[in-house]
Amino acid sequence: MRQLPDFLSPRLLRGLILLCTFSALPARCREPAPSAPKPAPKSAEVSEKAPELPAQIELLETRVRVEANGDSRKEVHTRVHINNELGARQFARLSFDYNRSFQQIEFPLVRITHAGGGTVEILPSAISDQPNPAVVNAPAYQDVRVKSVRILGLAPGDTLEYRTVTRNSSHPFFISHDVARDNLVSEELFEVNLPSVRKAAPITSCAARTFKTTESEEDASFRVLYQWKWPSISDAPGKECASGKIALANPPILAPQSDIVLTSLEWRDLVQPLKNSFGKFDPSASAVKEKVQALTSSVGTSEAKLKTLYDFVSQKIRTVDLPVGATGFRLRDPAEVLASGYGVPEDKSFLLFVMASSIGVDAAPALILLSQSALLHGANPSALTNILNVARLATGPVWLDLSVEVAPFGMVRPELRAKPALLLYPPNDVQFLEKVSTALPFAATQRVNVDAAVTTDGTLSAKVRYSMRGDNELLLRVAFHQSPKEKWKEVAQLLALSDDFRGNVTNVTASDPYATEAPFTVEYEITQPKFVDWSRKPVRIPALLPQLGLPDPPGKTASGAIDLGTPLDVETHLTLHLPEGTAVRTPTGTSVERDYATFASKYQASSGAVTASRHLDFLLREISADRAADYNTFVRAVQSDEAQEFTLERGEVASQQTRSENSAKKN
DSSP states (O other): OOOOOTTSOHHHHHHHHHOOTTOSSGGGSOOOOOOOOOOOOSSGGGSOOOOOOSEEEEEEEEEEEEOTTSOEEEEEEEEEEEOSHHHHHHTSEEEEEEETTTEEEEEEEEEEEOTTSOEEEOOGGGEEEEEOGGGTTOGGGTTEEEEEEEOTTOOTTOEEEEEEEEEEOOSSOEEEEOOOOTTOBSOEEEEEEEEGGGOOOOEEOGGGOOOEEEEEEETTEEEEEEEEEESOTTOSOOHHHHTSOOOOOSSOBOOOSSSEEEEOOOHHHHHHHHHHHHHTSOTTOHHHHHHHHHHHTTOOSHHHHHHHHHHHHHHHSEEOOOOTTTTTTOOOOHHHHHHHTEEOHHHHHHHHHHHHHTTTOOEEEEEEESOGGGGSSSOOGGGEEEEEEEEEETTEEEEEOOTTSSOOTTOOOGGGTTOEEEESSOSSSSOOEEEOOOOOSSOEEEEEEEEEEEOTTOOEEEEEEEEEESHHHHHHHHHHHHSOGGGHHHHHHHHHHHTTOOSEEEEEEEOOTTOTTSOEEEEEEEEETTOOOTTSSSEEEEOSSOOOOOOOOOOTTOOSEEEOOSOEEEEEEEEEEOOTTOEEEOOOOOEEEOSSEEEEEEEEEETTEEEEEEEEEEOOSEEEGGGHHHHHHHHHHHHHHHTOEEEEEOSHHHHHHHHHHHHHHHO
């Protein structure tokens, strides 16, 4: 994988690497062509060994004990064998996130056993306790921390053994655990010791369907112990696992967000305290009310006022990028958030709610869940992914995503659309769950213009301009917003590579990421020496346009609807200037029309230049699976057109053609 610039966050990088310029969803990015299959080894003796892991976790034991009042203690015992230098670097520092307002973490054992003999105990001075990097410049959230221990002197062949103990005083409790996979762990044990009064039966995936239950009496109270162990003789998948089907059983075998979930929470146990927290602050507080008045006094309609407030909270209140619930859902006073100029997603959401309430607009927070299945068996806060606001306007509900900072009014990240949302302030006494809207506040469009030239020495230079509305617009807004201007060249280079433009990128400009009323634009120049080898007879080059990403055609056994993504209108245009005396043969254009999408291309040659244009317009979000054959035909037509090339010729052949063209013009 290409080395990526370190100024981009991992979340942003994942999005940018998946970016396919004409893709409303990652599914539209074309998969790379499969490599040629390697010949089978002649014998077992010459077959290649599986690559060695940097480190092998020989033992992983996790024991959790929950008390009757909800306090819990988790002890993790780990033994790791270091295989090579990479493994030594990976385990050179152990880091653990925690919230010191209701958690404590200790390291009772950290020991190295050297390959050559002898052991070394890590000293307490190697342990550090620092604020989470996200809150370094946010004093109000200093309880969110990272505790680390440096492991000095670790070398290949050594064994590292450590224990961590985490105490949690948060009530009530929930526990989630994922089984180690890919042979990273040789032996794993997970056990939970509960007071029987808790009555929290495990919800498991197929990987954790088999466990042992033991009941006991301790200090005149009854307890139950759940214990899992891997590998075990029961590790072979059952029929319901092998088939991919989920079966309801006792205990239930579901598809939870983690392999094992135990919780004493109901969703109302989580939602009600949040509502109580919201209710303890005065929405008419002078500081908040004065700010609302200053922002909206010259604005007319309620929707326009809400948009003004949204832009302010989204863009002017800096997002402290912590996961939902990292602060234990302890909310700050909106006046304090306003004064400090920063907040976690929950605090920003509540601030907008309070500000909108002061002008009579309902824009209540809503907690977003990973999936509908998260609602089936108790509340699991780890299933919460984000918090949005849903505004009840005369035109209908409008979903607002404050955390992104540069999201246009009414636009929600694609991964949150159609997700179930827990309404903290439902519009009626019955409705408490609502799906996030899939609609965009505007039509999704993408325009790319390439103005290029090839010189007599074969160098290609081009100016590329993007203008976007829709999902890739949001992705690029975030990329350029999070990157300092001196790093914009690296972002544009990644964008160029994603569109298969090779060369050196310079002179990068972009529109203001905060200017969300207009499409987002990016411009750059790119130069590629030796793009054309004129010694070849003839020269063939592709149309210098980004490839149009289409959803993959369904397989032969596909069922259900074919997802085409958000309706998207894409236009690309190329003007390529050529050296004098260059003859050109252009490919034939294509035109394909369906009720779900249309595609048209056009190629022309004139004196000294060629032009190319392609227009792809997805009209529907999905089509039925029985139209798979027709969709396959449509995809093949587009891909065949994209594979066409221009043919260029210079020299005597080109000169004769040029003279003929000039003679025809004179006559």
